[in-house]
Amino acid sequence: MSVRWRVAAAVLFLAGVALDAGAQRGGFGGVGGGGMRPTGSTSAGFNRAGTSSSGGFAYGDAPSRPEPQVKAGDGAIKPGPPCGTAPVTVGSTPYYKCGDRWYSPALAESGVVYAPVPAPPGY
Amino acid sequence: MRPLLAAAALALATSLEAQAQPLPAAAPAAADQARAREILMRMAAYLAGAPRFGVSLRSGRDAVQKSGQKIERLEHRRIVLSRPDRLRVESERSDGVRTLSVFTGREIVVLDATRNVYASTPQPGGIDASVDRLVRDLDLRLPLAALLLERLPAELDAGLHMVRYVEKTGILGMPAHHLAARAGADDIQVWVADGERPLPLRVVVTYRRSPGQPQLRAQFEDWTLAPAIDDATFEPRMPDGVQKIPFAAQLARARPAAKGAKP
Secondary structure, three states: HHHHHHHHHHHHHHHHHHHHHHOHHHHOOOOOOEEEEOOOOOOOOOOOOOOOOOOOOOOOOOOOOOOOOOOOEEEOOOOOOOOOOEEEOOEEEEEEEEEEEHHHHHEEEEEEEEEOOOOOOOO | HHHHHHHHEEEEEEEHHHHEEEEEEEOOHHHHHHHHHHHHHHHHHHHHHOOOEEEEEEEEEEOOOOOEEEEEEEEEEEEEEEEOEEEEEEEOOOOOEEEEEEEEOOEEEEEEOOOOOEEEEEEOOOOHHHHHHHHHHHHOOOOOOOHHHHOOHHHHHHOEEEEEEEEOOOOOOOEEEEEEEEOOEEEEEEEOOOOOOOOEEEEEEOOOOOOOOOOEEEEEEEEEOOOOOOOOOOOOOOOOOOOEEEEEEHHHHHHHHHHHOOO
């Protein structure tokens, strides 16, 4: 079947669906009202470890979490602890006490993040 | 009504067909596929068998916004690899962040030069195992990491299907084969240098199942199979005042063990 006839068949099919739907609504509504429904989830997300799923080429690229959203002023590097307290250094590690929680800096793809940790020895 | 509808549909189809680009064949001819796959596998074998190489990688990656708008994030990486277990990747992102990742043979060291911090962990073995540790365990990005692996031929052989030969082109500055393939949820395009050194010159990955179908576009520059390597190449010199911190992924894994510890 040529491309022309395939497209024609598809248009006919869709037109038929619309006519049928319209007929059920007295011929006025078409699909109407509900808008377009999602056709299925595409939020499978990236699989950073999925070598075989991508023939290898996506390996190491794809974050397993959604991309960070660009906001106004984004791009400025603002590393900072979760509260304004001064750090307590134990060994060579800085700890930040925010409320009753302790945080310590750690290296992630997004840069330095401050992760909750157990209290440092002696605290 | 129906004949009218059929005529309208045919007219619309004709109009659409006239506007459309030539459609690719549903499946490339077997000889075409075999030729394309053979070029790709030659590239894979060549890279996996190279004892050392250096290359620069300029890449752009779409960050799809909630609105659907795509913002391109750019990166430049300089890679030096020496098998079996040494790697140096200097990276600069378009937001100014500069990082250095090194496999010293004993450790994986990642320096965030912008924030003057670094983290390290014992290196588990050769390039393949260490790349896996970096990407899978430490949750860090290393675009096109598979091209560093000794197991690259097996990866491509198992993962790619519908490999097709698009065209031969000189648009990248040298004769190259433009290949296209499908792999699981992704579309892959690779431009492989023609001749005795079948090196990748450009790669485009389209993540078809991700919202907005973002792309990774990467251009390879300054390929060398005899990179300058000295004592400092795989022994990172730390800047003054640098602070050692753990990898966040390791901290996250250690946290359950610390459950019950004093908050």
